[in-house]
Amino acid sequence: MSRTLLVRWDGRLVGMLRVNQHGELLFQYATEWLDDAGRPAISLSLPKREEPFKQRACRPFFAGLLPEDLQRDAVARALGVSRGNDFGLLDALGGDVAGALTLLPDGVAPGTEPAPEQPPRLLDDRALGEILDALPSRPLLAGQHGLRLSLAGAQSKLPVVLVDGQVALPGSNQPTTHILKPPITRFPGTTENEALAMQLGAACGLPVAPVEARTLGSRPYLLVTRYDRRLGPDGRVSRLHQEDLCQALGIVPERKYAAEGGPTFKVAFELVRRATTRPALAILALVDAAIFNVIIGNADAHAKNFSLLYDDGLQLAPFYDLLSTVAYPALAPTFAMKLAGCGTLDEISSSTWPKFASDIGVAAPFVRGRVQALTDAAREHVDRTAAQLVDTSGLDRRETQRCVDLIRGRADRLATTAAGEAQARRPNRRPLRRPKPADE
Numbered sequence: 001m002s003r004t005l006l007v008r009w010d011g012r013l014v015g016m017l018r019v020n021q022h023g024e025l026l027f028q029y030a031t032e033w034l035d036d037a038g039r040p041a042i043s044l045s046l047p048k049r050e051e052p053f054k055q056r057a058c059r060p061f062f063a064g065l066l067p068e069d070l071q072r073d074a075v076a077r078a079l080g081v082s083r084g085n086d087f088g089l090l091d092a093l094g095g096d097v098a099g100a101l102t103l104l105p106d107g108v109a110p111g112t113e114p115a116p117e118q119p120p121r122l123l124d125d126r127a128l129g130e131i132l133d134a135l136p137s138r139p140l141l142a143g144q145h146g147l148r149l150s151l152a153g154a155q156s157k158l159p160v161v162l163v164d165g166q167v168a169l170p171g172s173n174q175p176t177t178h179i180l181k182p183p184i185t186r187f188p189g190t191t192e193n194e195a196l197a198m199q200l201g202a203a204c205g206l207p208v209a210p211v212e213a214r215t216l217g218s219r220p221y222l223l224v225t226r227y228d229r230r231l232g233p234d235g236r237v238s239r240l241h242q243e244d245l246c247q248a249l250g251i252v253p254e255r256k257y258a259a260e261g262g263p264t265f266k267v268a269f270e271l272v273r274r275a276t277t278r279p280a281l282a283i284l285a286l287v288d289a290a291i292f293n294v295i296i297g298n299a300d301a302h303a304k305n306f307s308l309l310y311d312d313g314l315q316l317a318p319f320y321d322l323l324s325t326v327a328y329p330a331l332a333p334t335f336a337m338k339l340a341g342c343g344t345l346d347e348i349s350s351s352t353w354p355k356f357a358s359d360i361g362v363a364a365p366f367v368r369g370r371v372q373a374l375t376d377a378a379r380e381h382v383d384r385t386a387a388q389l390v391d392t393s394g395l396d397r398r399e400t401q402r403c404v405d406l407i408r409g410r411a412d413r414l415a416t417t418a419a420g421e422a423q424a425r426r427p428n429r430r431p432l433r434r435p436k437p438a439d440e
Helices: 031-035 055-063 069-079 086-093 125-134 190-203 245-249 265-275 279-296 352-360 364-393 397-425
Strands: 003-009 012-019 025-029 101-104 158-163 166-169 178-181 211-216 219-225 229-231 237-239 241-244 307-310 314-316 334-339 342-344
Touching: 003 086, 012 031, 012 086, 025 031, 025 055, 055 086, 055 245, 069 086, 125 211, 125 219, 190 211, 190 219, 190 279, 190 364, 190 397, 211 364, 241 245, 245 265, 245 307, 265 279, 265 334, 265 352, 279 314, 279 352, 279 364, 279 397, 352 364, 364 397
Parallel strands: none
Antiparallel strands: 003 012, 003 101, 012 025, 158 166, 158 178, 178 219, 211 219, 229 237, 241 307, 307 314, 334 342
16 A cells, blocks of 8 residues: 655645555656646656656655754654654655645645634744744654644754744745744854854855844844745745755765765766756856855855755755854864865865866866955955844854854965965066056
8 A cells, every 4th residue: 555645836736755565755747747848847856757756766855855864863753753754754744845845645735825724823932932942852843733844954943934023833834934943952152153154155245045143032043034935026925946956966865975975066066057047157156155165164065055946947046054063073074075185174275276176167266266255255244244143133242253263263274375375376577567558
């Protein structure tokens, strides 16, 4: 006997996800979706075709919608489901996931607006505090309040909606608009760290998902605006489709790290160059992201931290989950994706960037220029960004300054390396005299 979840995109049936008695997944597109040439595939790794996709082909995409690592363990315990039961987890959580899809049993309406009988539930300070307390042991509030919510990642978080600026749990199958992220309890200052990294990235010109830091009493948390949602002129929220690079390449989330068979920078750039509608813009943004992660000390930038957004063609999605991992010695210092053969942040040298440029098929002078521009921008903006964060959100000043000092030190070091390389490339010759204008 098999069980089925209906996969819909904005209410339209895309296909069926089934599991057989052996626990093997199978996905098949619906005939009406295949017949409409204007309807895209749900993943680059799952092109439209009549034949069903077996587990090996379809699991990377669907398992990629679920939480990972300890978050997956905690969700499975809360739901009374085996951690390896992808279908069971999607059955319980698939009402609102990353991207445009909903995965629900037959007979459950997908919903694009809150049902009148189950509107959003506004959270006062007490209720919000209780949720912040509950999330570490019950990620996504799995099994509570009739919610069916899922997000990938290894960090505790909760999809929510804002109602006149107030955090609320979504109504029945309502698209969520923001992601609430409490601090990581094992590490101090993660809210300050991530808020600064994200807002500094935006100040340096990177396309970054908007993030707001808030405090509840002395407890900080983040609200990240979802880039895969769109607010229409009528106030209706619609879902935009997206997939991370592991999903697009057909790689299961357990192998997201390059050392375990996941994508390398070379593979990521090849995909973005091949798949996006405006590849030049996407390539330049991805170069900036790689450099910026080195500046802030983020060694954990793996392929699930980069996504493709199906909006006005296919484009590189805004960046998210930016964090200075070197602030926490307990975290592995090794790169999730090696940079020109460098395995750790400390191995970066003046020779790294020409090799990186060669690996990704970009001109070395351009990469060197972006290293200099971004280190200059980070040093220019980091103090002002931190001061605004503390003043507007009440974040801990000491923790924020600790991150400022770390990022400034790294930017200074990288700028010195880049400047030394530029000096070494200059020929040893007398300066040329400036020519006179022709009219003198």
